[in-house]
Amino acid sequence: MKSALYSHKDFLFNTTETLIAGDRIFVGNQQDEFALGGLLNKGDRILLLGLGYGGSLRSLLIGNQNVEITAIDYNLNSLNACKLLMDDIFPTLNSKIRYIHGNAAHFSDLIDGKFDVICIDLYNSTGYPEFVFNHAYWEMVFESLHDTGILLINSWGLPTHLSPLKGKTVHIRLLQSLSNTFKSVYALPYRRCTTFILSKKLVKPKINNFKITNNVCELDGIILNLFPLRWSHADLITIPSIDCSLVSGEQNKIYSELELRWEVFLKNLNSALKECGYKKIENNELKQFVYDPIRATEVTELLLLQSKPEAFFIPVAIGTYAFYDSAGLEWYINWILTRGEKLIRLNEKWFINIILWQCLALMTNPFTKCSNRINDIDFWLRNKLLNEDKLKNTRHLTRIK
Ligand SMILES: C[S@@+](CC[C@H](N)C(=O)[O-])C[C@H]1O[C@@H](n2cnc3c(N)ncnc32)[C@H](O)[C@@H]1O
Structure with a gap:
């Protein structure tokens, strides 16, 4: 393939921390968000901070390849494995990465100077x-960031359909911890993760004009073009002042909260x-519901009309099942193509950032066979959405042919 960002080897690597595919950068996982x-x-x-096996590295390089990434992880084995993998699969990228074995708790002792972008992915x-x-x-993070710098945090925990930013949750506790230092926080939902985007300024950071070159494959180019x-x-998140000091960041406690909320969701x-x-369903019938386009679309559209967060269950489940059992999920793409215009009118923000975004996740996920549908979605978006005046800022971006 075209550039240093891709591998001609048929490379696919998947662990709980990391998903890397040689033929594409965006893989339908939260790490894609770091392209921002x-x-x-x-x-x-x-x-x-939090390298894992390096799944985020190419997302960080896709917008701007003239960067140097300093990556810190305390797991020496995964750090070394990442270095070797990168050397073998994306050899020319390795010169852009400085690997540091160490504890992110004291990262300022391990680095020099300030950074333009800091990404935190530490759970x-x-x-x-x-x-x-x-x-x-x-x-300490604030001090290490340039005045115009961007901080991205991957906050794992409750899925989008369980309202992770409402009530006493680990996401809110995290936000409260940083709210004395960073004044404005933006959030983007992504299945069980929420990406927080922060800067030192009060105004919303702007996306720089960029041009997609032929360094980027078509699938990645289309996704990158949709980030604006x-x-x-x-x-913009208003951080509630409820007392979350006792909310635990331990994984088993996060699961307990999830179970409690799941009862209300059901x-x-x-x-x-x-x-x-339709008939009532139990937990063990949820999968059947996801693979049943008639019930799933009818119920989700009703929930959207009622502005209920349970409407996000189907997009979250689609993006999740894409990893395990993707045959039978294609209906979701057709639903967007046929009903998308109506869905946008119900709630444009939810449509773009949850419903459509998980459709893109389904298509980019290397375990599905849906990536060939990206042109249908791209065509649809260009005709139905991107030609609206208010969205024309995304139009001047050139995409590869
Ligand atoms: C979710 S994974 C990162 C995934 C990675 N960004 C990717 O996309 O491939 C979290 C990583 O943080 C690392 N980590 C957790 N606590 C740490 C600490 N205190 N110091 C350094 N690394 C830490 C873990 O070893 C693990 O590799």
Whole structure:
């Protein structure tokens, strides 16, 4: 393939931390969101705390390849494995990456100078490291960021349909820890993760003009071109002052909260099913519901009309099942193509950032066989959405033929 960003080897690597495909950069995972770093700031110094096996590296390079990434992880084995993988699969990119073995709790002792973009992706199989809930930590991050810098945080926890930014949740505790230091926070939902985007300024950071070159494959080019649209719908978050000090960042506690909220979710979903004339379902029937386009679309459209977060269950489930059992999920793409115009009118922000974005995740996910449908979605978007005046800022972007 065309550039250093791709591998001609048939490479696919998947662990709980990392998903890497040789033939594409965007893979339908939260790590894709880090592309916003290069789009919101054209600077050349990026700091990544939480390298894993390097799934985020190429997302950070796609908007701007003239950068140097300093990547820190305390797991020496995965750090070394990442270095070797990159050397073998994307050899010319390795010169842009500085690998540091160390504890992100004290990252300022391991680096020199300030950064244009800092990405934080630090939860692991036990949950969040406790230091991310300390105000002092965010002051250290603030000090390491240039005045025009961008901070991106991957906050894992409750899925979008369980309202992760409402009530006492780990996401809110994290936001409260940094709210003394960073004044404005934007959020983008992504299945079980929410990406927080912060800067030192009070005004919303702008996406720089960019031009997609033939360094980028068509699939990635189409997705990259849609980031300005996604960003234009990013929410400014008001951080609630409820006391979240006792909310734990341990993974098992996050799962307990998820179970509690799941009961309410199922009750509300069942009310919507009943309103549409369908039978009540149990947890073990949810998968059948996801693979049943008639019930799934009817109920989701009703929930959208009622502005209920349970409407996000189907997009979240589609993006999740894409990894395990993608045959039978194609209906979701057809639903967008046929009903998208109506859905946008119900709630444009939800449509773009949740419903459409998980459709793109389904198509880019290397385990599905849907990537060939990207041109249908691209064509549809160009005709139905991107020609509207208010969205014309995305039009001047050139995409590869
Ligand atoms: C979710 S994974 C990162 C995934 C990665 N960004 C990717 O896309 O491939 C979290 C990583 O943070 C690392 N980590 C957790 N706590 C850490 C700490 N205190 N210092 C350094 N690394 C840490 C873990 O070893 C793990 O590799």
